Amino acid sequence: MLGGTHMQNDLATQTHQPEQTEQTTCCIVGSGPAGAVLALLLARQGIPVLLLEEHMDFDRDFRGDTIHPSVLEIMDQLGLADRLLEIEHTRVDTLPVQTAEGIVTIADFHRLKTRFPYIALIPQVHFLEFVTSEAKRYANFQLVMGARVEKLIIEDGYVHGVHYRGRDGWHEVRAVLTVAADGRFSRVRKLAGFEPIKTAPPMDVLWFRLPLKAGDAKESAGRLASGHILVILNRADYWQIGYVIPKGGYQKIHAAGLESLRKELAELLPEWVDRIATLQEWKQISVLSVESSRLRRWYRPGLLLIGDAAHV
Numbered sequence: 001m002l003g004g005t006h007m008q009n010d011l012a013t014q015t016h017q018p019e020q021t022e023q024t025t026c027c028i029v030g031s032g033p034a035g036a037v038l039a040l041l042l043a044r045q046g047i048p049v050l051l052l053e054e055h056m057d058f059d060r061d062f063r064g065d066t067i068h069p070s071v072l073e074i075m076d077q078l079g080l081a082d083r084l085l086e087i088e089h090t091r092v093d094t095l096p097v098q099t100a101e102g103i104v105t106i107a108d109f110h111r112l113k114t115r116f117p118y119i120a121l122i123p124q125v126h127f128l129e130f131v132t133s134e135a136k137r138y139a140n141f142q143l144v145m146g147a148r149v150e151k152l153i154i155e156d157g158y159v160h161g162v163h164y165r166g167r168d169g170w171h172e173v174r175a176v177l178t179v180a181a182d183g184r185f186s187r188v189r190k191l192a193g194f195e196p197i198k199t200a201p202p203m204d205v206l207w208f209r210l211p212l213k214a215g216d217a218k219e220s221a222g223r224l225a226s227g228h229i230l231v232i233l234n235r236a237d238y239w240q241i242g243y244v245i246p247k248g249g250y251q252k253i254h255a256a257g258l259e260s261l262r263k264e265l266a267e268l269l270p271e272w273v274d275r276i277a278t279l280q281e282w283k284q285i286s287v288l289s290v291e292s293s294r295l296r297r298w299y300r301p302g303l304l305l306i307g308d309a310a311h312v
Contacts, residue, residue, distance in 0.1 A: 020171055024050040024142075027161055027175035029149050029188050031058070033124070034307030035181030036131040040078075043141035050173060051132070052147040052164055054182070058128040065121050065235070066092075069109065072116035080134065081116070087126050090218060090234045093118040097222035106222075121220070121233060147171075152178070152191045152303075159192065159302030179304050184293070186309035192300060196293035204250060205231075205288040206243040206261075210275040212236075223268050230268050239275075242288075250287045258282060 026042055028035045031053035039051040067084075075081040095107040109117045135141045144166060151163040153174065161174040180188035189196070212234070223230040231242035243265065245253060253261055258279065265276045279285065294311040298304065 022050065022171060022173045024048045024173060024175050026050070026177045026179060027052065027173045028179040028181055029162065030054075030180065030182030030186075030307075030309070031128060031132065031143065032181060032183055032307060033127065033131075034309075035179065036128050036135070037074075038179065038181065038306065039141060039143075040131055040135040043135045043138035044078075046138075046140060048140045049142070050175070051135075051141070051143045052149060052162070052173075053143065053145050054148045056146045058125040060124070065124050065127075065233075065240075067120040067122050067127065069112055069114050069116045069118070072120065073114060076115060080130075084122070084127070084130055085120065087122055087130065088236055089120050089122040090220070090236055091118040091120055092220045094219070095222065096219065097224050099224045121235065123235070149182070149187060149191075152188065157301060159300065162188075176302075177304060178302060179306060180309045181305075181307050182309055184291070184308040184312045186305070188303075189295075189305055189309050192303055192305075194295055194297075194305065196295055198291060198293040200247065200289075200291040200293075202247040203290045204245050204247055205290060206241075206245060206250070206253075207286040207288050208241050208243075208279060208284055209235075210239045210241055210272065211278060212238050213275075225268055228264070228268055230265075247290075254282065261285075 025048040026039075028039050028049060028051045031039070031051050035051060035053075039049050042049040067089075072081050072084075075084050093109050094105050096103050096105050109119065111117075132143055136143065144164075146167045147164045148166075149162045149164045153160040153162060153172070159178050161172065161178055164171050164173065178188075180186050180192070182188055216234075216239075218234055220231075220233045223232065229244040231244075233240040233242070258281075262276050262279060265279075266273045269276065292312055295305060298306070298310045
C-alpha cells in the first residue's frame with residue numbers, strides 16, 4: 001500500500017519504537033505558510049492542533065517572500081494585517097521589466113480594488129514567526145520544531161496519525177485528521193503512496209545577493225536582454241537576484257568559471273559591475289530547480305494534502 005516506502009517504514013519501526021503517544025484532533029506536518037495558517041485557523045476555532053516542523057527554525061534561503069494582495073485580504077479578515085505590516089518590508093505596486101526597447105510594465109497592482117494594491121515582500125521567516133506566535137496564544141495549539149515524520153499510522157486503509165523523530169526521541173501522534181503541508185518534496189505524500197504529475201518548465205534559477213546602496217531605487221524589477229532574464233528583488237538591506245538559465249545548465253556555467261558568469265551578468269546590469277564583482281565564490285550562488293507538479297487527488301481517508309505538497 002505504501003509502495004517503495006515500506007522498507008524504510010519497517011526499518012524505522014524495527015529500530016526505533018515511539019517513546020510516547022500523543023492524541024490530537026489535527027496533526028499538521030510542515031510549518032510553511034499553508035501549514036502555519038491552517039494551524040492558526042483551527043486554533044482560533046478551539047480545535048486541538050499539533051504542528052510538526054522538521055527544521056529547528058524557519059530560516060531558509062529559498063523561501064518565497066511575496067505576500068500577495070489576496071493573502072493580505074485574508075490576514076485582514078483575521079484582524080492581523082495591520083500588525084503583519086508593522087514588520088519591516090518593501091512593497092511592489094508595479095512590475096517593470098527593462099527590455100532593449102525600453103521599460104514594459106507587466107503588472108500594475110494599483111488597479112486592484114483592495115486595501116492592499118501591492119505585493120508585500122516580507123522575509124518568510126518573519127511571516128512564519130508572526131503566524132505561529134499568534135497561534136501560540138491559544139492553549140489548544142502546539143508547535144514542535146525538529147520533528148521529522150518517518151511513518152504514517154495506517155489501519156484498515158485509514159491514516160490515524162504519524163510517527164516522528166524529535167530531539168528527545170521517537171513519538172507517536174494519533175489524530176482524527178493528518179494534514180501534509182510539508183512542501184514540494186513532501187515526505188508524507190510519498191509515504192501515503194501519492195505520485196505527483198510533473199510538468200517541469202525548462203528552466204533553473206541562479207539565486208544570489210548583491211549589495212544595496214544608499215540612493216538605490218526602491219522598486220523591484222526585471223531585466224530582459226539577449227535572451228536572458230534577471231529578476232531583481234529589493235529585500236530592504238540587499239538585492240535578491242534571480243538569473244534564469246536553461247534547465248540543467250548549471251554544470252556548463254560552473255565549468256566556464258565564475259569570471260565568465262560575472263561577465264554575463266555585467267552585460268545585463270552594466271551599472272552594477274562593482275556589485276557583481278562581490279561574487280567571489282560559488283557558495284554565494286544557489287541553484288533553484290524550477291518545476292511544476294500536481295496531484296490528481298489531494299486526500300485519502302484521514303489524510304489531506306495542501307499547499308506545495310498538493311500542487312506546485
